[in-house]
Amino acid sequence: MKYAFFKGKIVPFSDAKIGIMTHAFNYGTGVFEGIRGYWNSEKKQIFILKLREHYERFQRSTNLALKTDLKYSFEELESFTLELARKNDYKEDIYIRPIYYKSQEKIGLGLIGIDDDFCMYVAPFGAYLDVAKGIKVCVSRWWRISAQSIPQGAKITGTYINSSLAKAEALEKGYDEAILLSHEKTVAEGSGENLFLIKDGRLITPPLSETILPGITRMCVMELARNELGLETIERQVQQKELYEADELFFCGTGAQISPIISVDDKNIKDGRVGLITKKLQDIYFEIAKGDNPKYSDWLTPVY
């Protein structure tokens, strides 16, 4: 990490520091995004995936969770992102992390009248989960935080204690990742990714009413399944036992990309190998993300 965007401008990464009394650091009053850029070595280009969609969710998060408006337009945020990515000059896959946060050094709750600010960094970032071999997951004892506790659809820093506890539980028990149930004890999502299952040729995913994060990759998967495989996605509540009986199961997210799940709570999904439909979706997704599928070039923003 060579440079960051901090207090209105690009600065050396080591200069982008906040004080220990910062409201967001004390109370989790920040919202953020995780955006991927894919390096294409032949084209000598980094393609950022779904840049505008991420900033649209960022704006919703800011309005809902911080009770304020972004101080920059989408055009400004996109131009800062491209400028920062260029300045860092990576020749590999990157991860972009914009954060809007309550920046005032102040003791006391309440969001109103507390100063906020924007910052962003860019880091090299490879695979987050094993997309080739698939991953082993458990159903967490932690429930996904409900819409009665946090605004639905917002990606809030403080909420990630819920995700982190579930992920820690999974790692402690020797799994790669955790699935969280909702307060109704139906399936919600992974600690940092949405979940799809395939049963008898049908693609099924929990609805937004499960207080899942409205994933951008989730939308991409639905679109690709429809356009490229002729498969409609059914959004409905999923019972825990359906996980064990699925033909195929996968996570999707910006970090997770499309990650096949090969077992849940030590029970193999079918034969415990990556499913065919999952593999097809993965192949198309990576082809698009790398900038090798012109049909979906409008999903991408080139950096250089």
Ligand code: PMP
């Ligand atoms: N759920 C949670 C809790 C997440 O943190 C993420 C990652 N942002 C996702 C789902 C997937 O969202 P997206 O596809 O927009 O990255």
